[in-house]
Amino acid sequence: MVAFLVASVVLGVVAMILVATLLRGWALSVLWGWFVVPIFGVPALGIAQAIAVAMVVSMLTHQYVPSKEKDTWGPWAQIFLAPLFAVGIGWIVKQYI
Numbered sequence: 001m002v003a004f005l006v007a008s009v010v011l012g013v014v015a016m017i018l019v020a021t022l023l024r025g026w027a028l029s030v031l032w033g034w035f036v037v038p039i040f041g042v043p044a045l046g047i048a049q050a051i052a053v054a055m056v057v058s059m060l061t062h063q064y065v066p067s068k069e070k071d072t073w074g075p076w077a078q079i080f081l082a083p084l085f086a087v088g089i090g091w092i093v094k095q096y097i
Contacts, residue, residue, distance in 0.1 A: 025051035027083035
């Protein structure tokens with residue numbers, strides 16, 4: 001029973017990481033196509049390419065800031081909602097270009 005629960009939690013975390021990675025890749029590829037392609041004339045990015053670019057940029061710019069308070073929902077909300085908000089705000093900005 002305990003092994004099943006542990007396996008379920010591990011699979012759930014892996015699934016959430018995959019969904020979050022795909023979501024961020026999708027958001028970056030959409031924003032790239034809306035803004036970078038027409039302005040700089042570079043090729044569009046597919047989702048896999050966008051994930052790779054995001055990973056490289058994240059590794060070069062990430063800064064760890066430890067939190068003093070225990071917040072369980074904040075990081076999850078940021079992981080899943082930040083790409084959606086970025087695409088939403090990007091869509092609004094795109095309407096004025």
